[in-house]
Amino acid sequence: MPFSLHFSRTPLITAPSPLSKPFFLVPYYHTLHAPKSPLCSSMEHALTHQGKQEAFDRRPEDSQTLPLGLRRDAMPSHVAVIMDGNRRWARLRDLPVRSGYEAGVESLRKIVEICCKWGIKVLSVFAFSSDNWFRPKVEVEFLMSLFERGMQEDTGIFFRENIRISVIGDLTKLPKALQELMVNLEEATKNNTRFQLIVAVSYSGHYDVVQACQRLALKAKCGLIEPSDINVSLMEQELETNCTEFPHPDLLIRTSGEFRISNFMLWQLAYTELFFAQSLWPDFGEAEFLKALLAFQQRQRRYGGVNKKLYLAIGVLESTCTEHIFCSAI
Numbered sequence: 001m002p003f004s005l006h007f008s009r010t011p012l013i014t015a016p017s018p019l020s021k022p023f024f025l026v027p028y029y030h031t032l033h034a035p036k037s038p039l040c041s042s043m044e045h046a047l048t049h050q051g052k053q054e055a056f057d058r059r060p061e062d063s064q065t066l067p068l069g070l071r072r073d074a075m076p077s078h079v080a081v082i083m084d085g086n087r088r089w090a091r092l093r094d095l096p097v098r099s100g101y102e103a104g105v106e107s108l109r110k111i112v113e114i115c116c117k118w119g120i121k122v123l124s125v126f127a128f129s130s131d132n133w134f135r136p137k138v139e140v141e142f143l144m145s146l147f148e149r150g151m152q153e154d155t156g157i158f159f160r161e162n163i164r165i166s167v168i169g170d171l172t173k174l175p176k177a178l179q180e181l182m183v184n185l186e187e188a189t190k191n192n193t194r195f196q197l198i199v200a201v202s203y204s205g206h207y208d209v210v211q212a213c214q215r216l217a218l219k220a221k222c223g224l225i226e227p228s229d230i231n232v233s234l235m236e237q238e239l240e241t242n243c244t245e246f247p248h249p250d251l252l253i254r255t256s257g258e259f260r261i262s263n264f265m266l267w268q269l270a271y272t273e274l275f276f277a278q279s280l281w282p283d284f285g286e287a288e289f290l291k292a293l294l295a296f297q298q299r300q301r302r303y304g305g306v307n308k309k310l311y312l313a314i315g316v317l318e319s320t321c322t323e324h325i326f327c328s329a330i
Contacts, residue, residue: 075297110285248269
């Protein structure tokens with residue numbers, strides 16, 4: 001059965017437009033560690049009477065043919081996207097800003113569908129940064145309402161298509177109803193395995209690292225660990241991306257011609273391949289995504305060392321030369 005992601009026209013998530021404001025620190029609580037509230041009646045109804053029944057009826061996922069030139073064995077497991085350019089797209093067309101966000105959501109839906117078809121496991125999107133709270137109150141309230149309406153309407157779709165939703169960021173600043181809805185959505189889809197969509201809302205890469213340090217410091221203070229025990233592995237267990245099997249994006253895409261990562265997943269992007277697209281996010285579709293993936297597959301990822309295949313080839317050559325010299329000496 002071909003993949004079908006029939007979302008409502010109401011936007012689900014929007015693109016950030018990072019501001020050059022001072023870093024904004026806010027109390028930070030990881031919602032994945034918070035007690036899960038009972039499912040709201042509408043979501044429970046969707047899962048019990050629609051999603052669960054469809055889970056029994058779900059057929060095996062289709063084996064999709066990849067576009068020419070794209071190799072399945074070199075496909076990134078985790079792609080992160082900074083969806084920039086929604087407002088500029090609207091202004092260039094003399095449209096209200098909300099039209100840009102709506103068009104941007106349509107682009108996101110297409111990318112989610114493509115990821116599922118082509119075998120990408122995780123897509124992380126920067127939906128709303130901690131700096132975006134400095135935007136006009138009317139705009140912020142509009143965005144919050146879009147989050148809430150979109151998630152309410154699309155819960156059944158995510159469950160039916162076997163998509164897991166995770167939300168990272170400081171949700172304590174969001175409206176209470178939206179906080180509860182996001183936590184419920186995470187809980188409802190946590191066992192879905194086809195694809196994971198990670199939505200960064202009220203997120204800051206700086207504070208993601210800070211809150212991880214605070215958690216480790218508290219554990220050390222309580223005697224649960226020794227300061228000398230703190231290493232990369234323990235650090236990553238406390239980062240927001242501990243919600244996924246693939247916490248490090250293989251590829252980061254930023255649209256709209258901007259060449260910066262704007263405080264997004266600073267720790268996690270240490271060895272990520274970067275791709276900067278000129279197109280504004282609402283114009284970013286399959287062709288642009290394919291171009292980014294092809295560029296990714298042409299790169300040699302060395303992680304601070306040398307290319308693995310080249311390293312092995314050199315090792316064989318050196319071994320052969322050494323053996324030849326040794327035999328000649330005898």
